[in-house]
Amino acid sequence: MKNKKTSIIKSLITGATAIALAAGIATGASAAENGKFRVGIVTFLSGPAAGPFGVPSANAAKVLVEELNKGNLPAPYDKLGINGAEIEAVIIDEAGGATKQVEEYRNLVQRQKVDAVIGYVSSGDCLAVAPVAEELKTFTVAYDCGTSRLFAENSDAKYMFRTGLDASVDNIGAVRYLAATRPDVTRLSGIQQNYSWGQDSWNDFTAAAAKLLPEADVVEEQFPKIYQGQYGAEISALSVKRPEIVHSSFWGGDMEAFVLQANARGLLEDATGLLTCGEASFGTYKDQAPNGMIIGARGPFGAFAPDNELNNWFEGVYSAAYDKDPVYPATKMAQAILGLKYAAENAGVGDKEIPSAEQLSAAMKGATFESVSGTVEMARASGHQAMQGITYGEYHYEDGKPSIKNAVSFSGACVTPPEGVSAAEWIEQGFPGATCN
Amino acid sequence: MEVRISPFFGCITIVATFCAFLSGKTAQAERFELGAPSSEADAVVGCLYPMTGRSATYGRDSIAGIKIALNDLKAEAEAGLSVPKLRVIADDPRSKASYAVRLAQDFIANDHVRFFCGIVSSGVAHAVSDLALREKIIMVGTDHASSRLSIEAAHKYYFRVTNDSWTSMAAGARYLRDLQEKTGWTKLAFIGPDYDYGHVSWTDLQLALSELGVEYETVAALWPKLYEPDYSIYIGALQNAKPDIVVTALWGGDFIAFIKQAATTRFFETIRLANFDTGANYDVMMALGDQPYPGLILSARHHNNWPETGRNKRFVAQFHEMTGRYPTYAAEGAYTGIMAIARAMEKAGADNDNNNEALIRAFEGLQLALPEDPPGFASYIDPDTHQIVQAQAVGTVVHNENFPPSKLMVGNWAIYDAEDLKPSKEIVLRRRKAALGGSEALPPPTP
Numbered sequence: 012m013k014n015k016k017t018s019i020i021k022s023l024i025t026g027a028t029a030i031a032l033a034a035g036i037a038t039g040a041s042a043a044e045n046g047k048f049r050v051g052i053v054t055f056l057s058g059p060a061a062g063p064f065g066v067p068s069a070n071a072a073k074v075l076v077e078e079l080n081k082g083n084l085p086a087p088y089d090k091l092g093i094n095g096a097e098i099e100a101v102i103i104d105e106a107g108g109a110t111k112q113v114e115e116y117r118n119l120v121q122r123q124k125v126d127a128v129i130g131y132v133s134s135g136d137c138l139a140v141a142p143v144a145e146e147l148k149t150f151t152v153a154y155d156c157g158t159s160r161l162f163a164e165n166s167d168a169k170y171m172f173r174t175g176l177d178a179s180v181d182n183i184g185a186v187r188y189l190a191a192t193r194p195d196v197t198r199l200s201g202i203q204q205n206y207s208w209g210q211d212s213w214n215d216f217t218a219a220a221a222k223l224l225p226e227a228d229v230v231e232e233q234f235p236k237i238y239q240g241q242y243g244a245e246i247s248a249l250s251v252k253r254p255e256i257v258h259s260s261f262w263g264g265d266m267e268a269f270v271l272q273a274n275a276r277g278l279l280e281d282a283t284g285l286l287t288c289g290e291a292s293f294g295t296y297k298d299q300a301p302n303g304m305i306i307g308a309r310g311p312f313g314a315f316a317p318d319n320e321l322n323n324w325f326e327g328v329y330s331a332a333y334d335k336d337p338v339y340p341a342t343k344m345a346q347a348i349l350g351l352k353y354a355a356e357n358a359g360v361g362d363k364e365i366p367s368a369e370q371l372s373a374a375m376k377g378a379t380f381e382s383v384s385g386t387v388e389m390a391r392a393s394g395h396q397a398m399q400g401i402t403y404g405e406y407h408y409e410d411g412k413p414s415i416k417n418a419v420s421f422s423g424a425c426v427t428p429p430e431g432v433s434a435a436e437w438i439e440q441g442f443p444g445a446t447c448n
Numbered sequence: 449m450e451v452r453i454s455p456f457f458g459c460i461t462i463v464a465t466f467c468a469f470l471s472g473k474t475a476q477a478e479r480f481e482l483g484a485p486s487s488e489a490d491a492v493v494g495c496l497y498p499m500t501g502r503s504a505t506y507g508r509d510s511i512a513g514i515k516i517a518l519n520d521l522k523a524e525a526e527a528g529l530s531v532p533k534l535r536v537i538a539d540d541p542r543s544k545a546s547y548a549v550r551l552a553q554d555f556i557a558n559d560h561v562r563f564f565c566g567i568v569s570s571g572v573a574h575a576v577s578d579l580a581l582r583e584k585i586i587m588v589g590t591d592h593a594s595s596r597l598s599i600e601a602a603h604k605y606y607f608r609v610t611n612d613s614w615t616s617m618a619a620g621a622r623y624l625r626d627l628q629e630k631t632g633w634t635k636l637a638f639i640g641p642d643y644d645y646g647h648v649s650w651t652d653l654q655l656a657l658s659e660l661g662v663e664y665e666t667v668a669a670l671w672p673k674l675y676e677p678d679y680s681i682y683i684g685a686l687q688n689a690k691p692d693i694v695v696t697a698l699w700g701g702d703f704i705a706f707i708k709q710a711a712t713t714r715f716f717e718t719i720r721l722a723n724f725d726t727g728a729n730y731d732v733m734m735a736l737g738d739q740p741y742p743g744l745i746l747s748a749r750h751h752n753n754w755p756e757t758g759r760n761k762r763f764v765a766q767f768h769e770m771t772g773r774y775p776t777y778a779a780e781g782a783y784t785g786i787m788a789i790a791r792a793m794e795k796a797g798a799d800n801d802n803n804n805e806a807l808i809r810a811f812e813g814l815q816l817a818l819p820e821d822p823p824g825f826a827s828y829i830d831p832d833t834h835q836i837v838q839a840q841a842v843g844t845v846v847h848n849e850n851f852p853p854s855k856l857m858v859g860n861w862a863i864y865d866a867e868d869l870k871p872s873k874e875i876v877l878r879r880r881k882a883a884l885g886g887s888e889a890l891p892p893p894t895p
Contacts, residue, residue, distance in 0.1 A: 198824060240528070241528055241529060241530060242529075243524075243529045243530060243531070243794060244794075246529075247791065247794075247815075250817040250826065251816065251817050251826035251828075252826070253817065253823060253824045255823075268528055271527045271528065272524070272527045272528055274527070275520075275524045275526070275527035275529065276524055276527075276529065277520070277759055277762070277817065278817075280757070280758030280759040280761075280762050281757050281758040281759050281823065299527075
């Protein structure tokens with residue numbers, strides 16, 4: 012019988028409510044008092060981002076913590092818990108906005124006494140929390156947010172790390188995929204949510220396209236407001252411009268609604284959708300998305316995660332627990348937890364000892380560790396930002412099963428700006444130093 | 449009495465009506481009721497299509513095209529889009545203008561239609577267009593092609609969403625210009641049905657050739673009546689005139705009959721026959737058998753095998769899945785009519801409620817991505833003429849068994865851009881001025 016662990020996560024949880032994942036958690040007790048490694052997990056448990064991002068992420072955290080506490084992971088993560096200490100995970104809801112998340116972060120650190128924080132889908136939350144992490148000197152790992160401003164605005168960060176990739180990688184990778192698979196494309200279009208995520212994504216995509224697809228023109232761009240839900244006017248406007256490619260950084264319910272509606276209205280009969288976050292709904296499109304739609308997973312995650320021992324193990328336990336394959340937010344959460352475990356176990360402290368934030372930061376800075384997504388190099392932002400490759404491929408649904416076809420991977424050095432260079436500058440300069448396989 | 453049921457938005461009925469015809473004979477015609485029930489419909493559309501006789505294929509395929517449009521709209525609604533619920537009623541005017549007007553009046557009085565649509569015969573369309581103007585009903589033409597309807601007889605309530613004779617003849621003139629450069633042809637003849645569409649087509653061709661500076665000699669212009677059963681004397685007259693090219697505006701069964709009768713002579717040995725508006729229709733392709741007559745130059749308002757876009761392939765597949773056969777161009781025209789109405793209502797938004805002015809503004813300039821649009825282009829309705837602006841492909845007959853039972857299709861395409869096929873503002877102005885001066889049409893240029 013499947014262990015249905017999602018029910019508690021899926022329930023609406025207020026920001027003040029936490030789910031503790033460990034036997035006998037004593038709220039308010041410090042880690043030092045009970046000898047456990049307490050980690051705060053922050054992701055969306057309510058609102059539009061919960062279904063596609065928060066729930067898979069929280070589920071990943073839950074199953075991984077349970078298996079770590081049993082010592083069930085493959086090497087090099089087969090040591091029980093974190094550095095031999097049992098893990099207590101305190102999962103809280105990211106909903107409510109940046110101001111609220113700063114409060115929640117302070118609560119996690121100062122009242123819940125967590126030893127580290129992993130979290131944040133929203134770029135706004137990442138940006139708000141980063142300086143607080145430095146203020147409170149708390150080892151913090153951003154697992155999903157993509158804003159390029161995270162370390163640009165926190166260039167001297169000591170405690171803040173990101174094991175997910177910068178969003179510029181999504182869009183540089185998307186253009187590289189087109190250049191590799193559709194080099195003759197001439198008519199590009201886009202639809203983005205009208206806030207910084209959508210605007211930045213579109214800017215990176217169009218700038219990269221200008222360099223790598225010089226014959227292509229942008230024939231239409233649409234910026235509906237976030238959570239609009241109905242895109243008839245935008246789809247019609249895109250349709251009559253007859254684009255070959257429709258790029259979108261839509262995510263969650265907006266993305267699913269757009270795909271459904273664009274497919275029904277015929278936009279995707281001739282235009283190929285290119286969804287940078289598309290893999291998050293890999294298991295739910297079914298035949299409502301056309302075969303050949305290009306999807307990404309914001310890195311080598313989810314359906315694009317490699318065939319390695321760690322990922323095979325993770326997919327196995329996740330599928331056994333939740334009766335579905337992990338999508339990219341789940342993989343990214345697993346990666347952040349493994350990064351924390353790596354740092355703690357390479358911090359030079361004794362068995363079962365819990366390293367300080369300084370020790371965790373020193374171990375994590377510039378580290379190279381193995382993950383469900385392959386090898387992760389903390390090679391950017393002075394060793395605080397992960398650098399990995401990215402893969403795009405085509406969604407196909409045949410015989411009742413989704414699959415990825417025509418996947419193409421690009422190395423981190425191919426899609427990541429050099430240290431100290433912004434994505435905009437790197438693109439404008441024509442990607443100097445890029446090493447592409 | 450035959451009753452067929454196909455649910456669209458939960459309701460369809462076909463009512464067999466027994467109409468007392470003017471001759472006193474009793475004829476049976478089918479009245480189709482498709483789409484939303486009247487209690488739920490946002491708008492009722494009254495369509496007129498032939499269901500009997502030589503042009504019945506056009507009506508039958510138009511009804512299928514309407515069904516596809518309603519299915520597409522239903523799928524959009526199910527996907528969460530806000531689309532209008534349309535009720536579509538279709539009846540057979542039997543190519544009679546007076547009867548068509550009576551049916552259209554009944555549409556208004558009994559069915560409370562907001563739109564007229566369809567009509568194959570340009571003669572019938574003129575009469576219904578006049579009624580649309582008087583009654584302030586928006587008319588969306590989907591098949592008739594006389595350019596007079598959108599130029600001399602244009603009015604604010606009339607729109608047409610399929611190629612007109614000007615568009616087709618402008619494409620044809622360009623094809624003939626290019627052909628002349630290759631073959632040096634000089635002698636041209638024309639044969640068309642003896643009613644508005646035929647005559648306007650010939651005028652349009654001459655004007656288009658003149659605009660392009662093509663020099664030629666007209667050796668014959670012949671006018672058989674619509675639905676003429678025997679073309680032998682016309683074929684003989686054409687052969688005697690010794691043209692290099694014969695352009696025809698015969699359509700449907702008339703064109704097929706003409707070809708088959710011409711094929712029993714030596715017509716095709718010395719003459720190239722061109723039909724730029726209707727000749728490449730699928731019913732013609734089927735009728736040609738398995739050997740193309742030499743020299744045919746054909747086009748139509750929609751092709752099953754061009755453009756090779758996803759949207760066109762999908763439409764053809766939908767039609768085939770629904771009917772078990774491949775569509776004539778009438779199907780895509782009717783499909784376009786319903787989609788145009790839906791999109792205009794969407795565009796007008798809340799302003800469209802009982803507000804024709806808002807709807808007319810929505811139609812003017814309305815862009816539509818259609819099955820017949822080549823990559824990179826979307827059809828649009830010209831705000832001045834209310835005529836849809838579309839690209840056109842002209843070609844010759846090739847072996848192609850991808851659309852059985854036909855063994856032939858048109859290929860070797862020459863593609864003409866939509867913008868090039870619009871009548872110039874100067875031509876439109878001159879024709880409208882001539883009409884105001886009492887002329888039915890602008891006289892063709894004197895060679």
